[in-house]
Amino acid sequence: MSRAGDVRSVWLRPRRTSRGEPPLTLTRIVEAAVALLDEEGIERLTMRRLAERLAVVAPSLYWHVDTKDDVIDLAVDAIFGEAPPGAGTAAHWRESVTAVLTTWRAALLRHPWAAAVPARQRPTIGPNFLAQMEALQATLVAAGFTGKGLSAATWALYNHVMGSASTESALRITDEERRLGQAQLKADSDCYPTLAAHGYLYDDDWDGSFTTGLEYLLDGLEAQLGRTG
């Protein structure tokens, strides 16, 4: 997938300048990719299918892009750019963090394929993504976090949004799979008594779990601040 011998990701390469507006553009390619991903999922994203949407053949894409991975990286970053992180207008840092993460999460749920991608072995360093990270971390700095505590808080919140969106997307399974899973869990209820009793796989209040989990985490963070700051 990744081009051998060139470890630089899309973001670290100079952008091609173009005069006029040719029929094929990086922007148009990325838009088409997002649309294709939304409608058919990541495993249906193919250079040929993407090209077809643009009334073009696959190799033509390679003038604008080096790799299929580049397309995916650009598509992921595009969805982070849908709702630019709002300025921290909230009174309390807690509300600011909640606002940032809620917008963030909404974008991920609108494009379920995006949550799984940053976990793929390559680092995420697109400008729109970095802007979200900047907003999150700036809020935490303003709240009084520093050093290792800041780092831990940032990553904990990051993992909570990304993780819950990705878990939710992955567990949005068909009713039949859910029924089969439930059946097996009940059958093995001697092995998994707690899961069988409390309904692992059957919870569907994802928003509630996200919000409540976030409250837990923010409670812990606030306690930490009260201790040191």
Next chain:
Amino acid sequence: MSRAGDVRSVWLRPRRTSRGEPPLTLTRIVEAAVALLDEEGIERLTMRRLAERLAVVAPSLYWHVDTKDDVIDLAVDAIFGEAPPGAGTAAHWRESVTAVLTTWRAALLRHPWAAAVPARQRPTIGPNFLAQMEALQATLVAAGFTGKGLSAATWALYNHVMGSASTESALRITDEERRLGQAQLKADSDCYPTLAAHGYLYDDDWDGSFTTGLEYLLDGLEAQLGRTG
């Protein structure tokens, strides 16, 4: 990748019974897959390469396995089975949770490819994985969590382990990429002042971030327990 028309994952199908010990076994296939994944990473896992390791040709694998995804699902579950969740011998539930998650995390870091996989659109329902979930959730039930709070706590902790392992694996990048990323961040330090100042991408104390983040989360959970229980 996934066989069309058959939505059932490996775990929901009857296991083939065999008398004697043929040269090719589900167990041997999974062992070889884990070894291959450990040594060469997930994008080098190929049915042909896997077969080669077993002194066999690719189509032979399909007698024991329906799909490459099956192999991956089995491999992931195998690493969750390396260290079966210990019985809750700790005095406080907090220590039990920490113990479970630390073992869990260690297995994920030993096999960095495994952290990214559960995020791939398919649900994780292997027996060893379920056993870990069972241990985690049972501990929380014993601590006093119920209903939506239990669900939220389970998923929050789950996302913390999986997310931090996957983030750490993804950001273990080459020194050159790190240097290039740092250079760009500094260059755009007007866009990302906080990230540039506090060193996003350069943090390498992953264990510390995991532990501290977990403390935050556990603090929040304990506060919740004190409120209702």
Next chain:
DNA sequence: GGTTTCCCCTAACGATGTTAGGGGCGCCGA
């Protein structure tokens, strides 16, 4: 007007997941 640069095309390569079907070999009933 000639040359260069941009940008899309056709053709093709190597690799991949998977299927179709052949055949050897051991186990079972007669």
Next chain:
DNA sequence: TCGGCGCCCCTAACATCGTTAGGGGAAACC
């Protein structure tokens, strides 16, 4: 003891994928 049957691995091949090589036309530049 022998014929059949099912297990299990094989060869051959297909469709599809990411990607490269190189051609050619049109627009921009001197």
